[in-house]
Amino acid sequence: MKSAQIAGSGVFRDELTDARARQLFFDGEIPSFQIIIPHFGVIEGSFQITSIEYSGGHDSEATYELSLASAGQLKFVAIQ
Numbered sequence: 001m002k003s004a005q006i007a008g009s010g011v012f013r014d015e016l017t018d019a020r021a022r023q024l025f026f027d028g029e030i031p032s033f034q035i036i037i038p039h040f041g042v043i044e045g046s047f048q049i050t051s052i053e054y055s056g057g058h059d060s061e062a063t064y065e066l067s068l069a070s071a072g073q074l075k076f077v078a079i080q
Contacts, residue, residue, distance in 0.1 A: 003069070003074075005067065005069050006035055006043070007065065007066065009064060010064065011061050011063055018064075021052060021066065022052065024049050025049040030046050030072075031046065032047075033045070033046070033068065035047075039079060040079060041077055041079050042076070044074065044075040045071075046070065046071045047068040047069060048069055049066060049067070050067045050069045051065075051066070052064060053065045053066075
């Protein structure tokens with residue numbers, strides 16, 4: 001069986017997305033994700049959030065770093 005680990009960082013667009021990511025992490029849920037990697041392709045399948053880190057200054061936006069590990073069969077479609 002093939003597996004994938006994906007990591008990324010950025011800024012959450014809204015409070016609901018931030019709350020959902022935290023809930024998935026702390027509850028250990030393994031939902032289906034569609035991950036779009038520009039100029040590479042689309043990976044679909046079940047992933048677990050294996051780590052989530054927050055950082056930021058006292059007067060700026062909070063940023064995050066997130067790591068995912070696949071937890072089942074994956075589907076990949078290359079971007080043409």
